Amino acid sequence: MYHVVHNDNVLHVPRSFVKRGVKGELEIFSEVFMKVMNRKSTKSNRQALRKTETDAEKKLWSRLRNKSFQGLKFFRQAGIGNYIADFYCPSQKVVIEVDGSQHFEHNQEYDILRSVYFNELGIRVVRFNNIDVLMNIDEVLQYLYTFIYEPENILEEK
Numbered sequence: 001m002y003h004v005v006h007n008d009n010v011l012h013v014p015r016s017f018v019k020r021g022v023k024g025e026l027e028i029f030s031e032v033f034m035k036v037m038n039r040k041s042t043k044s045n046r047q048a049l050r051k052t053e054t055d056a057e058k059k060l061w062s063r064l065r066n067k068s069f070q071g072l073k074f075f076r077q078a079g080i081g082n083y084i085a086d087f088y089c090p091s092q093k094v095v096i097e098v099d100g101s102q103h104f105e106h107n108q109e110y111d112i113l114r115s116v117y118f119n120e121l122g123i124r125v126v127r128f129n130n131i132d133v134l135m136n137i138d139e140v141l142q143y144l145y146t147f148i149y150e151p152e153n154i155l156e157e158k
Contacts, residue, residue, distance in 0.1 A: 053077075056098050056130035057086060059137060064096075069141065070148075080123065083114050088123075092148050097127045124151075 053061070053076075064074040064087060078088035080095070087096040095118050097111070115125045126147045128140050146153050 054098065054100065054130060056100075056128075056133040060087070060096070060098055060128075060133050060140070063137060063141060070145065072148075080121070081117060083117060085118070089148075093121075093123045094148055095123055095125045096144065097125060098130060098133055099127055100130045 057076075061074075061076055063069060064072075065076075067073055072089050072091060074096075075088045075090070076086070078085045078095075080088065085095040086098050088094070089096075099111070111127075118125050124147070126144065128143075133140055
């Protein structure tokens with residue numbers, strides 16, 4: 001794993017995504033990294049998930065779309081590798097997952113593997129449960145702001 005500065009961001013990048021530059025510095029193979037994003041193999045699943053989003057996902061999307069949260073561009077049901085993230089902000093390298101009860105009961109190991117994969121690409125993951133999004137959207141957005149801009153103030157992951 002390399003730590004690479006790209007567009008003023010420090011990315012944690014698998015060795016296969018970097019090369020030695022002319023002066024010996026590490027450079028990201030941008031074209032390889034982009035092949036990880038929105039693969040054709042996940043396209044039909046991403047489209048289906050957009051059509052069947054939960055009420056919580058709809059509510060959060062209504063507050064994120066069109067750069068309405070801090071001027072940041074978010075993508076809904078973004079493909080990253082073989083996984084699909086509920087929401088992804090490329091400029092901040094942040095994935096937002098909105099989880100229902102099934103994640104807490106059955107999918108914890110899968111969620112951990114996804115988060116590890118995202119972290120290896122330099123992408124941070126924040127999780128909210130459906131009830132928090134539906135009942136406390138302003139608090140969720142405040143936590144998200146802190147997660148993105150003041151990570152030192154996060155005591156534990158949500």
